[in-house]
Amino acid sequence: MGLNELAGKKAPKEILENIPKLISDYYVKVPDVENPAHMVSFGTSGHRGCASKNSFNEEHILAMAQAVAEYHLEKKHSQLFLGMDTHALSIPAHRTTLEVLAANGIKTYYAKDFGYTPTPVISHAILTHQNSDGIVITPSHNPPSDGGFKYNFSDGGPADESITKVIEQRANEILKNDLEDIRVMDLEEALETGFLVEYDYITPYVDDLKNVIDMDAIKVANLKIGADAMGGSGMAFYKAIKEKYDLNMEIFNDTPDFTFSFMHCDKDGKIRMDCSSAYAMAGLIDLKDKFDIAFGNDTDFDRHGIVTKSKGLLNPNHYLSVVIDYLSRNRDFDDLGVGKTLVSSSMIDRVVKDNGKKVFETPVGFKWFVKPFIKKEIFFGGEESAGASFLRKNGEVWSTDKDGIILNLLAAEILAKTKKDPGEYYDSLIEKFGEPVYGRLDAPANVEQKKALKNLKPEDIKQESLAGEKIENILTKADNGAAIGGLKVVTQNGWFAIRPSGTEDIYKIYAESFKGNEHLKQIQEEAQEIANSIFSNL
Structure with missing residues (x-):
């Protein structure tokens, strides 16, 4: 695929998504159950589709929410944590999901004022509350036209294939049976049932950050930090982090814009909130000299994008190598290994070996790191697509889903404690291991x-x-x-x-x-x- 002429340029008005039409399509268009492209399909991270293409419509959400509700009840989970990102389709899908969960008698925690909740925060909530599971309404970094629905199991991570196949098959069965098995009620009625609980996701997550990141070191260094919320679900979280830890942090693109008109086009000319793409991140890269360290996230904040003065946007593989080396030398994770996907750089293998640790190589998909995290086999798991998580300072699990917030904050910790930004740190690895x-x-x-x-x-x-x-x-x-x-x-x-x-x-x-x-x-x-x-x- 060649480079589009719009790559790296501010998105022109003529390519912006028609949001009213998109929302209308969510309610009006229906899937053709004889067309495989219209059916529910859980990929590496849930079902994703577009309302205008008959692949992410109200019927899909009714069916998937009902399938999850039945699975939740079968497993006798106590409560479910529900989050969503800032894609336009997330709002109606979030509402539909609440209406189904309440009708099924499931105690569901949703964000105050129907706000936005990052994927890693849902994982964190599941892990800090016993016998829970969760749903995140997000298509991750996909274009503004898309919607997504992801199920996280009681281990906090993306459900593995043995679970998602059950949900996928049941949802498609419901679609083919003309939604006869759906239990649903209007939202206003649902809110009166007592099953839907308004919940403060921000405070417990932000207060807990000090147990996974050296927030004091960042504060004392008084680093000038640029935090590009990229119109995503963690906007309010960055504001709370800045206030709680008294950081010298400038936050921008921190109001919802369902067209994402502030974005620069990706390499194919599409608007895509991919914080690992230098084209999509061109706006933040232009500001790199204004900050000691800067970072951005995709829409559900499970991915990280690190921008340094020395390198601009750091290649995700480079940053993963830096993080693994830094954590190996600055945390007490002596007996634990490192999880990497098989498409990640072999530089990681050299770094891990140099630190006397073991590599666990997996297929693509963060779900493969969930069990190794829970079993304390690995202290870090990461993908080349800029998704990673790691353990708390005490060696306990923080999140078993990708957490772009802690990976971004760790970049500031690395600079504060080593006096090298992650780009400069990677240069020291090149000197030692060569440059792939x-x-x-x-x-x-x-x-x-x-x-x-x-x-x-x-x-x-x-x-x-x-x-x-x-x-x-x-x-x-x-x-x-x-x-x-x-x-x-x-x-x-x-x-x-x-x-x-x-x-x-x-x-x-x-x-x-x-x-x-x-x-x-x-x-x-x-x-x-x-x-x-x-x-x-x-």
């Missing part, structure tokens, strides 16, 4: 093509070499035995992984080289040729 070159390419793929990529087998790769080097390994399963949902090819000095997106009509090629940019480019080109040959056989 990493890249990701996205290309269009339809449903049939994505299915073919997801079901690849090692024998489907006929090539014996990659970018001039002998292929040493072809992987379709990770260290834990779980399917990758794609394929990874490894040589002595490079690798690539190819997998379909779980949320968009694209596939992704991840690649890394230890021999420089030209070698990386060659790896990417040959990976693209492999994908094209697979598609040609369909």
Whole structure:
């Protein structure tokens, strides 16, 4: 996919989403149960879709909320924590969900004044209240047209496939049965039942931050911090953090704008709140010299984007390496390992080995880190897409979902305590371990093509070499035995992984080289040729 002419530029008015029409479509359009694209499908992080495309409408939310309600009751959970982000579709979906949960007699905690709640805050709430589960209404960093619905189990993390398959199948069964099994009541009536409880999510989370981040060190250093709320669900949280810990922090883009008109376009010309994209983050990058450290988040605040004076927007892989090294040396996590996805940089492997620890490599999806966190096998789990979490200072679990807030605050702690921003810190790792070159390419793929990529087998790769080097390994399963949902090819000095997106009509090629940019480019080109040959056989 080539670079769009709008990449990195302020979003023009003509591409802004028509919000009234989108909300109307949520209520008016209905899914065609004979069309697979209209049905509920839980990807790596819940169901995502668009009301205008008949894939995220009131009927979908009624069905998914009912399916979760039944699962919640079956597991005898005591309460459910409900959150939402600032996508336009989140508001009607949040209302619909409340109406179903109340009708099913489920004690549900929702934010004061029907406010916004970040994904990691829901995970934190579940873990600090016994026998709970949760729902987050969010499509993460997806464009303003999209909506999302995610279920978090009682371990606080994204539900694994054994759970989401049950919910997905039940929701689709409900859709096919013309919603006959739905229990629902009007919101005004629901609020009178006593099952819906207005809850202060902000205070307990913000007060607890001192147990996972050295907030005193940040305050004493008096760092000038830029916090770009990016119109997302953590706006009020940053305000509370600034006040509670008396930080020298400027917060901006801290009011809802459902069109996200303040954003700069991503590489494909779309508005996408991707805090790991230099194109989407161009506005904050332009301000880098104004702050000692700056950061942003995607819409549900589970991802982090670190902007430094030395490097601008820090590559997520670089920052993960920095965080792992820093935490290894500044926390008492001696007997614990590190979780990484198989498409994350091999620099992480070198850092982990240097610190005498073990790597747990998993498929893509943060859900794979939940059990290792709970079992105290890892102190850190992170994805190359800028999602990570880590343990409290005392070694107890903080969140088992991605937490962009603590990753951003940790960047300030690192600068305060080492006098190096994370970009400068990464330079010291390069001096020690060498410099890998990493890249990701996205290309269009339809449903049939994505299915073919997801079901690849090692024998489907006929090539014996990659970018001039002998292929040493072809992987379709990770260290834990779980399917990758794609394929990874490894040589002595490079690798690539190819997998379909779980949320968009694209596939992704991840690649890394230890021999420089030209070698990386060659790896990417040959990976693209492999994908094209697979598609040609369909």
